[in-house]
Amino acid sequence: MPVNYATPAADQLFPVAGVRLGVAEAEIRKKNRRDLTVVALDAGCTVAGVFTQNRFCAAPVQLCRKHLGKGKEMRALVINTGIANAGTGEPGRQTAQATCDAVAAALGVAADQVLPFSTGVILEPLPVDRIRAGLPAAVADLKADNWHAAAHAIMTTDTIAKAASRKLAVHGKEITISGISKGAGMIKPNMATMLGFLATDAGIAQPLLDRLVKEAADASFNCITVDGDTSTNDSYVMIASGQSGVSFTSESDAGWAEVKAAIIAVSVELAQAIVRDGEGATKFITVAVQGGKDIDECRKVGYAIGHSPLVKTAFFASDPNLGRILAAVGYAGVADLDVDGVKVWLDDVLVAENGGRATAYKEEDGARVMAQAEITVRVDLGRGAVAANVYTCDFSYDYVKINADYRS
């Protein structure tokens, strides 16, 4: 059960002009589930993406990088679940290419205008014949108001579909932003998450979009962790169709700040939805690190807390076991950290300062916060002005159950 998250209703996921989505049951690994999604883009869209830094990056990720690197106009995305097509060597690259070929033929575009995405079991071969067989149904299903179906069709171990959407008025015109994401385990994105897609009908020039997708990923998917495992298939892709009639080419354009803020906000919402649906999660934890000298040390401390199995099981148990949090701060790798200057809060409760427990701290105050489903651990390193957030979840029996059973 996700922590304080529900999929928006279908009519709350607004169509983005220039972008159509279609889904199908291709039986890639299991029957009776939508596992194939095609996203068709009108001519004139700009597209940018960030991808996993895992050295065993999946064949489709390699092909995405190659296609985006050519500078051609992208016209389609194809996403399958069930098989990740990762750790599949040269045959995997051929399968990803064959998938692009099939989509290109079905839509009348070139194969290098198609971006392929796969998610699911690693090391298994992708049955490209089933993708070919499923494509006609997905193409027949293409429509602009299909974000809700697509959010469902990209799920794997997710217990809930993840999507976010908003509209804003700029220069007297309405701009729409819609996005979907998936993922619940193997979540510690490094440049991107398992899978995330966002589209807007704002026009965004390629260099501006290239910067934005990195900045948005850094503020959203690159701040989350479920288990510390960076996936082989992480991808976050942003599409700007321009069909709203409002376009941006520079950071200084009037209205850009608002559009950018809205796109980042949707990205954060999609990223947090993954943590809220983290495998076995019963709590959503924000680790807010402040007072750092640089972003790197803030993130080190945030991830040390966010990855510690001892901290995460204490959250599961609603146990204000502050020593585990302090220990994680201490081993995070900030070499010259003066622990006497560190302060730690659970929500508004000051729990540690001067190298130990805060004088006024009462166990019942800590216990009250720990019992909540949403908790902020705030750490002030007391050595600078930089801050960073990490979003994570707790570590429960169900985490073990889910991951001991995943393939069976």
Add this chain to the structure above:
Amino acid sequence: MPVNYATPAADQLFPVAGVRLGVAEAEIRKKNRRDLTVVALDAGCTVAGVFTQNRFCAAPVQLCRKHLGKGKEMRALVINTGIANAGTGEPGRQTAQATCDAVAAALGVAADQVLPFSTGVILEPLPVDRIRAGLPAAVADLKADNWHAAAHAIMTTDTIAKAASRKLAVHGKEITISGISKGAGMIKPNMATMLGFLATDAGIAQPLLDRLVKEAADASFNCITVDGDTSTNDSYVMIASGQSGVSFTSESDAGWAEVKAAIIAVSVELAQAIVRDGEGATKFITVAVQGGKDIDECRKVGYAIGHSPLVKTAFFASDPNLGRILAAVGYAGVADLDVDGVKVWLDDVLVAENGGRATAYKEEDGARVMAQAEITVRVDLGRGAVAANVYTCDFSYDYVKINADYRS
């Protein structure tokens, strides 16, 4: 239940001339358990130690570093369980000092000849009055053949006492080595483990012992991980009494190679015992990384696999989910790793090569190895001649249970 480990019988833990141990029930946190240990050293011992790199290092660790740094002769160790005296700020340092004062008075030595060690709950004050009250019984209990009792008295969440002992003949004389260790959770030592003590009646000159304790820790305690959490109290201390009549002052001394190898072997045995008793462990995993360019990248890969909750739950499930291992290799942080050159074996079964599953691999072979209680994951990075081992355990329901319940 530990994985393939039983405490040696009391008569298999050989006395080390010059070293006496005594234990007592001091009721530091709970009644009816031995929780206080005193180790008295004859004059003439050399002592060296390595300690946690956690910035929130415990008050006793700070005092150990200070006392060892003075270059005086150490005459006693005092170890309590129940309370770690970590995250206790200035009051904690005073308590550690008071503990040393009390031991010094009881044994007629100076306070800065005493090394204090604490293990247990972090952030709680150490009740020094109970240590004072328990000391007379511990001192009255001092005897050379008390290693078995001491191994039990330093346990916390351990399910079994950990000790190792051996004798070897050098220059016609018998040299004895005995050691004890404790720890089951918050185990990812960085320079040392939760607590480990080793003594020999060989004489070892201080500079040689200083180097040896680091080398032995690097080959043993610094290769283990249960949960990736580096404790605030990790300490590994080595004592050389010289009372065997055989002494060493240089790496080139005849017989030193054999003694050094035996001391390192005992250290590895003590360290592995901690993993075998890792919280909730059902399997003992050796991650053997070879073919690396340097030790750092071998250890990065070893720890990426050894810390991955996905890999560890797959071991628990006896599921040959090789993709999770490959993903961990891929995100370990070896920036220019060519994954097509990586090979992975489960014991003798080649499971991955050429960027994917090995052609001859059969799932039943992987499943056979994964069902064992002892498994070696061998990874050849294919880029150099350096190797390193990491020892770890699997991740089970009981891990969550133990850590969700620890303080209650």
